[in-house]
Amino acid sequence: MKDDLSSIFHKSEFKELLAKYADMLDNHTSVYFEADEITLLAEFYASMGNIKASEEVVDYGLSLHPDNLDILIFKCHNLIAKGNTNDAQCILNTITDQNDYEVRLLQAELYLAQKRTQEADALLDQLYQDEKDIDTMLDIAHVYMDDHQKKKAHYWLEKAYSEAPENIGVLEEMASYHFSFGNPEEAVKLYNQLLDEAPYTLDFWHNLIRCYIRMYQSEKAMEAIDFAMAIDDTNLITWELKSNCLLLENEIDQALECLFYIEKHTTEKPYIQNIIMSIYFIVQDYQKVLEYSDKIIASGKLPYFEMASLYHKRGISHLRLENQSACKEDVEQGLAYDNHSSELYLLKGELHLDEKKLEDAQTAFHYGELFAEDEAEAAAYIGTAYFHNEYWEQALEYLRKEEELNPDIMHSNYYLMAYCYYRMKEEKLTFTYLVRGAVFSSSSLKKEEPVLSPFETDEHFYELAKDIFLKIKSGEINPMEYLNE
Structure with a gap:
């Protein structure tokens, strides 16, 4: 929750930068950007979940600034996030100054990703010995938090807190720690303390709202949203959080109105359209699911890894609207993006049952179970499909299986x-x-x-x-x- 750049992303200067980059892509031209502009654009796309676009910005930035440390580090972070630790190490090894603080911090992160814990610990301890200050402690804590090492992160945060209990950065990182590790109540206290010091900081309000939503305290969340809106009623993060709060209260129509506002004003429409489509899917408004999936597909900008899920929702919608041929196309399109998608194989099985092709359905269901993260959910889906299609013996088999699993x-x-x-x-x-x-x-x-x-x-x-x-x-x-x- 630390390093929330949403306030920067909503400033007019950044919007101009984003428009400049978008125009370059649309016109297939080359435009010069400063290195810090490149990393900011990459951060923006990453925050939207569009990793492919983020990587493309980084690669373009390296064509302009091949030796820029910040861009190289960003590329390494992207590779580590994707599990490509060997490639990240190769890039890291090309950096001339291996004693640079950021390079050593990144090397520790890479060690952790490679499960080389002792080497990471030793490097971070040495880093602190060389740079004994609060920021170093916070950076080390952040590396451990990213690796989900709760105890080690807490050790460094407590060390920083004992030396600087009023430090804004320490309080912010401590609040982020408590939120990340399932203690939003403590995070609320810290964010309120931060807001006492900096009442007009939207990032603090946003994180406080997230805490209340996590705690299912929608009334307090809405109060915090009102304060955030009073500071800036055009901030799209605030509008999205308001929609989340309204969804918590099952106020679907009001939540959608918030999302429509974002859709109108955002530069990253597929991100918010995907959320709108998902809500329509939950409330079973299948025509609207198809309408929004058409918009997203036409944009070509939804992250690759989300396309299989989109085609699943689209396929379900077509099947419920009795358009089996369109459903079949959706399933095949989705599997082209992810051929290990359990939900697509389960849908394929249901489609075959609808076509009275029992053996084909059983084959598809087999793969649906094989790739399922939750076996009980898969069994429930299959049992439901058999039940609806009046295959009583098979329905009984999966109802019993569901009981065994859950x-x-x-x-x-x-x-x-x-x-x-x-x-x-x-x-x-x-x-x-x-x-x-x-x-x-x-x-x-x-x-x-x-x-x-x-x-x-x-x-x-x-x-x-x-x-x-x-x-x-x-x-x-x-x-x-x-x-x-």
Whole structure:
């Protein structure tokens, strides 16, 4: 949360710089930029999640300033972030002054990325011995924070705090530490302390808002947003945070209005359009999902790694709108970006079920499970797809699998399993699972939010389930003998 450059990115000087660079790209010309302008542009694109654009700026900058230390260091940071530590080391080795402070700090970061912890520790300790000041302690703490080494980061922050408890930089880094490692309550205290010293610093307000949102304290977040808006009601970071807060309160329309404002004024439209599209996807406004995905695809500026997810949302939307051929195209386009995307293979399986191609669906589902980060979620998706398409045996298999992977949801599936047995004409097992459903998830009988509920479409099954529930309640049925396998 430290080094938030959003305030710089909203200044007119930077907007002019960004427009100058964009014009150069549009006109396919070459324009001179100072080295610090290059790194600022690279920081901007990186902050937008557009790593490809950030790398392109850096490469262009090196064509102008091949030996510039700041640009070379930025390129190394990009390579480390991508896991290309060998390439980063090669570039680092080309830098003439290996004793430069920033070069040594970067070497320590590279050691950590290579899991060479002892060498990193020794280098950072020596760096402090050579430069015994507060900024060095903070830089070392920041390197450890980036490597998720909580204890070591805390050691250096405490050391800095003990020497300079009122130092703005120390307080800011300490607040960032607490937020990053899951203690937003402590971060709130520190950001309020910082705001007492610098009440017009938007970065502090933004980070305070992030803390309140993390703590689900939307009322306090909105109060902080009001203060930030009073300082600058055109700042797009504030508008985005306001949209996040409104989403927390499920105020979808108001949140979208904030995002529309950003879309109108930002230079990086695909970033915000992707957020808008994702909200429409969540609320199942599939026509709007398609509308915004068209805008993003036409721009050609969404980061490469996000394109597979975009095509997944687009494919789901086409399938829900009963356009199977368009869905199929989306799946193939998405897999071209990421052929290990679990969600795209799961969608492909669902599409095959819709086409009554069971074997093809099973193959796609196999890959969906193979690449899944969360096996239980994948099993739930597959079970739902089989259930909706009336493949009762397969649905039962995956409902059971979901229970094994996530026992906490076991009881919520009983009525679904009962319906599978009901449709398979397994009367005894239907009765058993209706009893279990009545005992453990009787609220489903209220027909409230009937996600995947058969009660809305099968009145006979609903009456049967209701009858068993009432008989258990009256004592006519003893449920105990049905609760164990």
